[in-house]
Amino acid sequence: MQERIVALDGSMNFRDLGGYQGTNGMVKWGKIYRADGLSSLSEADKAELAKRKVTVDIDLRSDYEMQMSPDKKWPGQDYLPLPLYGPKELSNGPELGDNYLGRIYQNTLLSSYSQGIFKQVIQELINLPDDQALVFHCSAGKDRTGMTAALILMALGIDDDQISKDYLLTNELYFYGLSKKFPTNDQVAKIVDQMNSLKGEGAAILGITHTIREMWGSFANFMTEQLGFSQEDYKTLLKKYTKKQS
Secondary structure (H helix, E strand, C coil): CCCCECCCCCCCCCEECCCCEECCEEECCCCEEEECCCCCCCHHHHHHHHHCCEEEEEECCCHHHHHHCCCCCCCCCEEEECCCCCCCCCCCCCCCCCCHHHHHHHHHHHCHHHHHHHHHHHHHHHHCCCCCEEEEECCCCCHHHHHHHHHHHHHCCCCHHHHHHHHHHHHHHHHHHHHCCCCCHHHHHHHHHCCCCCCHHHHHHHHHHHHHHHHHCCHHHHHHHHCCCCHHHHHHHHHHHEECCC
């Protein structure tokens, strides 16, 4: 199951966050997935998610989106509706220049409402049994999912370059997804090698990572000082989802 892209009939952007190398080791495969909409899953898709023991389904979409296109159910699924976007709040974060999308992400990160959602996502990761997996998603698997993925990968010690490339991969996958010819791991690696990760749209992810570093110094500080977790919670997160390479 160590493949980046999970080829499903009813999802064009379902992928594993495992395999990224960071300061704490490699992110474990088969534990954390990110996705686009899950309202068109086939019976085979449901069986695949059950086989992978994906038991937690975090839906980051709005209440309206959830009602219009509800997630399909699969065996063992625990569905958690956690709309990421809430009431707009004024925020003062570090300067991002003309990075318009990055400022949107920054405003979301600094929103007290959205921080509450991010906290619930992290709590689910901490609580997840070791033999199970979790998926979080929105409609296209890009903005709300991208912000959440950036936050999780930063928590696990992954650098901005890899986080940005994971974010940009969504754009590439839609060309493959429309034809249902998903790229192999080798093809994904070639796509990623050609990315200029922190230029153009890729810089949007700095709205998350740069803002956390500038305002809290590190993700560990953000998690404990702003979200209210303990140092032990942070250690648990690292232990559950990263492993040192021998």
